[in-house]
Amino acid sequence: MIDFTSIQQMLEDTSRSDLPLWDNIRRSDCRTQGITPEQSWDKMSLMLDTMKASDRDYREEDRSHSGLVGGDGGKMARYAQGEKTLCGPFLSQVMAGALRMGECNACMKRIVAAPTAGACGVLPAVLLPYEKEFGVSHDQLVEALYVASGFGMIIAARASISGAEGGCQAEIGSAAAMAAPALVHLQGGSPEQMANACAMAVKNLLGLVCDPVGGLVEVPCVKRNVIGAMDALSAAQMALAGIESRVPPDQVLDAMAEVGRSLPHTLRETGKGGLAATPFGQQYMHKEA
Amino acid sequence: MNLFDILGPVMVGPSSSHTAGAVRIGLLARALLGQEPVRANLFLHGSFASTGEGHGTYQALIAGLLGLAPDDSRIPGSFELAKERGLQFTFAQRTLRDAHPNSVLIQLEGVWGGRLEMGASSLGGGRVKVFQVDGLSTSFSGELPTLVVHNSDQPGCVSQVTGVLAQEGINVATLQLNRGGRGESAVMVIECDQPIPQSTADTIRALPGILRVNCYTPEQEIHHD
Numbered sequence: 095m096i097d098f099t100s101i102q103q104m105l106e107d108t109s110r111s112d113l114p115l116w117d118n119i120r121r122s123d124c125r126t127q128g129i130t131p132e133q134s135w136d137k138m139s140l141m142l143d144t145m146k147a148s149d150r151d152y153r154e155e156d157r158s159h160s161g162l163v164g165g166d167g168g169k170m171a172r173y174a175q176g177e178k179t180l181c182g183p184f185l186s187q188v189m190a191g192a193l194r195m196g197e198c199n200a201c202m203k204r205i206v207a208a209p210t211a212g213a214c215g216v217l218p219a220v221l222l223p224y225e226k227e228f229g230v231s232h233d234q235l236v237e238a239l240y241v242a243s244g245f246g247m248i249i250a251a252r253a254s255i256s257g258a259e260g261g262c263q264a265e266i267g268s269a270a271a272m273a274a275p276a277l278v279h280l281q282g283g284s285p286e287q288m289a290n291a292c293a294m295a296v297k298n299l300l301g302l303v304c305d306p307v308g309g310l311v312e313v314p315c316v317k318r319n320v321i322g323a324m325d326a327l328s329a330a331q332m333a334l335a336g337i338e339s340r341v342p343p344d345q346v347l348d349a350m351a352e353v354g355r356s357l358p359h360t361l362r363e364t365g366k367g368g369l370a371a372t373p374f375g376q377q378y379m380h381k382e383a
Numbered sequence: 384m385n386l387f388d389i390l391g392p393v394m395v396g397p398s399s400s401h402t403a404g405a406v407r408i409g410l411l412a413r414a415l416l417g418q419e420p421v422r423a424n425l426f427l428h429g430s431f432a433s434t435g436e437g438h439g440t441y442q443a444l445i446a447g448l449l450g451l452a453p454d455d456s457r458i459p460g461s462f463e464l465a466k467e468r469g470l471q472f473t474f475a476q477r478t479l480r481d482a483h484p485n486s487v488l489i490q491l492e493g494v495w496g497g498r499l500e501m502g503a504s505s506l507g508g509g510r511v512k513v514f515q516v517d518g519l520s521t522s523f524s525g526e527l528p529t530l531v532v533h534n535s536d537q538p539g540c541v542s543q544v545t546g547v548l549a550q551e552g553i554n555v556a557t558l559q560l561n562r563g564g565r566g567e568s569a570v571m572v573i574e575c576d577q578p579i580p581q582s583t584a585d586t587i588r589a590l591p592g593i594l595r596v597n598c599y600t601p602e603q604e605i606h607h608d
Binding site: 140202211214240272 | 385387388393396397
């Protein structure tokens, strides 16, 4: 039984069990929710289907309320089809997927918060192109979502998944830290490698501030989904190469919590600091009621 | 907190607090009114007032009042839907004393003449808290089946109501009582572990001293359209 407060503890519990990490996560959660493993599976499977449906429903012509967001997913997808893209076809598709989902959210389409609405692009951006590139099954992707949410539970418990509380590191950073171990799972890596991938993904975005222009989930949120997806891929690849986080994963999450608490409130989703406070950003500033 | 709080909910963007939470607040107000709303005055406070327009908070609140779930693709078009269904509404900004930054006060009138005033806050991640019903302060989340009973402030009301629940095998999770003053009307908010059947609400409604009974059942994550 995993209690989702420590990565170290989760790995120890799993090493004593016959079940793989993803199934331990599922069964531990079933016990607290009072649902069967099958009910849980169906629900998680629906989350994956919903992510795919949102990606399909993207329309390049949609614009957000402020008009600042829309169309970039289409631009990136066209660039990705070119012969000499800087990042190659797979990474270009990842970037396009992150933009599409972030734009869907800003344009009031249906999305899966993962862990938040503002960071909803990171997980689908790595998982959906991965499915095409490596030909994994639906079931393997659902397993990967269990791994992602198990690590997400611990991040929420030890640090935060709210931008208002912990800055953007808590939203995009958390999403990347969930996606990285999911990718390690898909590549057949060990639970230790998943833990290292999670820790390295957090470390790379530690301190990222939440400074949305006009207080809206638009700028820079949509594009930060791209960096979250790229962070997840690089952290997962480092872990798969045998590279470890020097700072133990749980201590990395504690540092994330401490950094979040140290951020001034202007950089925690208030729309009053950072990019929001630039002359450009101030045009979109609203008066407090 | 469970796995589907982390991966989920399925919702219409862009913000779990300003959009999904706002839909939930609308749904709660609709349930507590207990009839189809025909008139609504909404007073937005704090961040709801300042960033609500860009977050679709206005459309989300109206969508909830019309009974749409937070994942309903019709949320962006809720104003047109309100017109079709005969719901008239106004929005204004108002500073609500000591309220959370994402708060709204809703005054509702129903098709059969019922009235409700409800104040609620969106706490983040789609979670909400009702802090006021008809001028009386309260605190409940709508995460559990909830019974809201308006009663006259006289001896025996609580024991009669909880007695009916006990007979029906419904376990009380929390119970709050608030009244305007001694002998005035009171509001009882009972959060339960099991859904409250219509028949149980009817039985309570027939008890002496009970003025009004409304039930709220948390919406499932159903998919519309």
